[in-house]
Amino acid sequence: MIVGNGGIAMELIHEIKSCQVVWAIKDTHIGNAFFDQEPSSFLYNHYYKNGEDNNNNEDEDDKKIDNEIDNNLKIYDSNNLDIYDKSKVSRNSSIGPQWYNKYKFIGNVDASKINQKNENITIEYGTTIKSIDSDDGCEWNIMVELENGKSYGCDFVVSATGVLTNAMEIDFTPQMPDATIQNGYTVNGETMQTTIPNIFSAGDVCNIQWNHQTNNNNNNQYHQNWFQMKLWSQARIMGRYVAQCIAKKSVEKEIDDIDIISTSFEFEFRTDYSSSQYVRIYLYKGRLRGAILIGETDLEETFENLILNQIDLSRYGQELLNPNIDIEDYFD
Ligand SMILES: NC(=O)C1=CN([C@@H]2O[C@H](COP(=O)(O)OP(=O)(O)OC[C@H]3O[C@@H](n4cnc5c(N)ncnc54)[C@H](OP(=O)(O)O)[C@@H]3O)[C@@H](O)[C@H]2O)C=CC1
Incomplete structure (x- = not known):
């Protein structure tokens, strides 16, 4: 069951x-x-x-990650009584994608x-x-x-009905201006700092809405393609970003090229492909902002690049999803 x-x-x-x-x-x-x-x-x-x-x-990358995680993997079973003794449980990384x-x-x-x-x-x-x-x-x-x-x-x-974070073990005081309030505590979306000095937050423990914010310090807009889902892929992105934030704070000076991440879409365009493929794309002002791909569409890399480089696709219209056109070749 x-x-x-x-x-x-x-x-x-x-x-x-x-x-x-x-x-x-x-x-x-x-x-x-x-x-x-x-x-x-x-x-x-x-x-x-x-x-x-x-x-x-x-994906080869996924296999590589699996191997890395394998090295840290610890399996507990009900015969392992140590699991009931919190002081004896060693804290390893999660088992990964x-x-x-x-x-x-x-x-x-x-x-x-x-x-x-x-x-x-x-x-x-x-x-x-x-x-x-x-x-x-x-x-x-x-x-x-x-x-x-x-x-x-x-x-x-x-x-498998979801997970709750244990962030409430930390007593956050929601007072920071320009902050994102989630789960009863507060995280600054730009610096990833919580309301407790030197405590940073990333991953499932916080819900960051980078798509709404503007980074006033260097005029960069937060990445508009951010739509948080509690998946490994995003946890990695957030982990990398928060590491940069910590590094930036610790050296007390500007680090160039900090990843600025986030998203939003306002216009939805959809279609069905052949019987074994499903493709839906999200365009905003002619730019690709997101996609759902099911099956062997071979479009993931092309769409990822179109999301990243934000080429204006307005003039292609529905042809973008025409299975008879090799758009991978076209945008190569
Ligand atoms: N590859 C990856 O990165 C993966 C990541 N994960 C993550 O691990 C975490 C745990 O996964 P999972 O447990 O599947 O959680 P999810 O949050 O993905 O899904 C929980 C599901 O259980 C439903 N639900 C909630 N309460 C009840 C209830 N009382 N009775 C029946 N159904 C209920 C939810 O419905 P509703 O939404 O309506 O509340 C939802 O459909 C999630 O954050 C998930 O995203 C999981 C698998 C793979």
Whole structure:
């Protein structure tokens, strides 16, 4: 049983093979943490329902990161009593993106009884867990009752319903001017300093709205393409930026070329490609500000460059998404 409709639930659903899975989501479409209805339907129809495997296009960079993280990875299990003794838990880095590549999520269901169309996944929409029963007398390890009245026996439950930060352990006082107030505390979006001197903040612990702000010191506008999602890729960007802020403060002088990051879009333009690709792009005043790409579109690098170099695309209009035009070649 998997509960939740965000990053972890979707990754697990994608990875688990030969195992009967019930996925309970409180929404009417999958992946609500990232998608609205339209791309969600596309993703569901072409990748979950049809069981297409798009798992073979792992980026070399991701593999490299995995290897780095592997070196720091520590796995705790319930037999490791140290985990209950906070003083003995060594604090390592998190397990990182592509963590699932280290494991095989293969159940023991007879493979011949499961076809390639993910029919082993039952999605229960618009519901969540009402109760969990793990009495010894149960036929299953765990009996789960859902709010919609259905009950399922299962071996275990994955609860992936989001995370809370523990920032409140620090007593922030929200008084700093020009600050972004999130989660009850305050961070200055330009310097990443909290209201406590010499305490800086980055990653999931703060929600930074760089897209709204102007850096008055050097007339640079914050990067307009910033839209925060709590993903590894963004945590890395924020970590790098906050490191620069700390360095700048510690040497007490201006460092040129500090990354200025952020985003916003105001105009949305969308289309569907062929049956196995989905492309949606976001333009603002003719400039590309964002995109959703599903499937092997081969557009990611071109679109990334168009976002970065902000070429005026007004005159191309819908041709930008014409599958018969090789825009990668055009903008090369
Ligand atoms: N590659 C990467 O960088 C990845 C990063 N992550 C990050 O790790 C963190 C943890 O992931 P995850 O746990 O999946 O969290 P997410 O925030 O991604 O998703 C949580 C999901 O659970 C739903 N939810 C919240 N409360 C309940 C409830 N009581 N019952 C049922 N559903 C509920 C949320 O709905 P609603 O939005 O409506 O509240 C949302 O759909 C996230 O910050 C995520 O972004 C996860 C996977 C990969």
